Amino acid sequence: xxxxxxxxxxxxxxxxxxxxxxxxxxxxxxxxxxxxxxxxxxxxxxxxxxxxxxxxxxxxxxxxxxxxxxxxxxxxxxxxxxxxxxxxxxxxxxxxxxxxxxxxxxxxxxxxxxxxxxxxxxxxxxxxxxxxxxxxxxxxxxxxxxxxxxxxxxxxxxxxxxxxxxxxxxxxxxxxxxxxxxxxxxxxxxxxxxxxxxxxxxxxxxxxxxxxxxxxxxxxxxxxxxxxxxxxxx
Numbered sequence: 001x002x003x004x005x006x007x008x009x010x011x012x013x014x015x016x017x018x019x020x021x022x023x024x025x026x027x028x029x030x031x032x033x034x035x036x037x038x039x040x041x042x043x044x045x046x047x048x049x050x051x052x053x054x055x056x057x058x059x060x061x062x063x064x065x066x067x068x069x070x071x072x073x074x075x076x077x078x079x080x081x082x083x084x085x086x087x088x089x090x091x092x093x094x095x096x097x098x099x100x101x102x103x104x105x106x107x108x109x110x111x112x113x114x115x116x117x118x119x120x121x122x123x124x125x126x127x128x129x130x131x132x133x134x135x136x137x138x139x140x141x142x143x144x145x146x147x148x149x150x151x152x153x154x155x156x157x158x159x160x161x162x163x164x165x166x167x168x169x170x171x172x173x174x175x176x177x178x179x180x181x182x183x184x185x186x187x188x189x190x191x192x193x194x195x196x197x198x199x200x201x202x203x204x205x206x207x208x209x210x211x212x213x214x215x216x217x218x219x220x221x222x223x224x225x226x227x228x229x230x231x232x233x234x
Contacts, residue, residue, distance in 0.1 A: 057081070058183070058219040058229050059088060063098070064212040065192055068158075068185035069219075069229055070140055076131040077179035080142050080152070083125050084179065085218065087154050092119070093216040100205045103193045104161060108143055111155040114210050116201045121153035133178035135159050135166040138189070140180035149174040158182060160193045183229050 059070040074081040087093060087110075096119065098109035112118055127142070127149050135141060136159065143155035149172055159166075166176045182189060192211050200206040224230060 056230075057085060058224045059084075059216060060219055061093075061185075061216045062214045063188060063192070064210070064214060066185065066188035068188050069183050069227070070180050071183045071229070072140075072180040073133065073178075076133055077128045077177060079126050080128050080177050080179035083122075083152075084156065086122075088216050088218055091215070092121075092154055093213050096213045098192055098207065098211040098213065099203065100157075101192060101195060101197050101207050101211070102160075102205050105163065106157040106159050107189060107192050108155060108157040109211075109213055111143075111153070114212065116203060116206070119154065124148070124151040124153055126150055127152060127174050128177040128179065129167070129169075129175035131177065131179075135163040135176065135178060137161050138182040138186055139178045140182065141166070141176050141178045144176065146170065147172045152177070158189055160189060184227070 055073075055075045057072045057074060059072060061068040061070060072081045072084060093110055095113060096110055097112055097114055098107050099112040099116065100108040111121070124144070125142075127144065133139065139159050141157055141159065142152035143157050144150075144152040167178075169175055192207075195211060196208040197205045198208050219227070219229070
């Protein structure tokens with residue numbers, strides 16, 4: 001951004017100097033040229049700010065126990081972020097559940113209906129586990145099948161404690177990719193982590209009382225600003 005502004009200011013100086021030496025018949029006076037250049041600077045700033053905002057997108061996940069607000073990291077995890085964003089836009093998560101809850105580990109959801117039927121997904125994506133994002137409390141990560149490095153689709157998990165070992169390669173040679181974090185609603189995450197769990201249809205760690213993901217929506221810039229999500233620490 002600084003280089004853009006500097007470049008335009010140099011341009012202003014050159015134009016003004018040109019007017020001083022040989023105004024000619026340009027159809028614009030000196031003030032008009034300077035004002036036009038200032039407009040370019042402002043628009044360049046607006047574009048720069050927009051690009052800055054695009055480093056992250058924000059999502060509201062409404063569950064049966066409350067709302068969780070997520071910051072999705074498009075810079076460090078562009079593939080995972082785009083994948084998650086597409087599932088959100090497709091309204092895929094509406095009516096799914098948190099099907100795996102481990103109170104001292106993580107909560108996992110985004111792939112099953114309340115009757116524990118697995119939803120059909122797109123193909124798996126490349127595993128971005130080398131992006132430098134660590135598995136600390138409140139981070140959002142791609143779930144995948146052990147032994148199949150690039151099998152992540154719609155399912156995700158939220159770390160309820162620091163699980164730094166998940167940032168290290170597992171027996172299959174890869175770790176698990178973090179692609180976001182909770183910026184508000186960790187109290188809801190903690191409510192979910194503390195529900196009673198048991199066995200259902202051959203699956204363990206399933207909440208006894210279903211924890212629904214009612215809907216997941218993208219938030220526009222105005223809503224993010226209204227909710228002060230960028231400044232929030234959880």
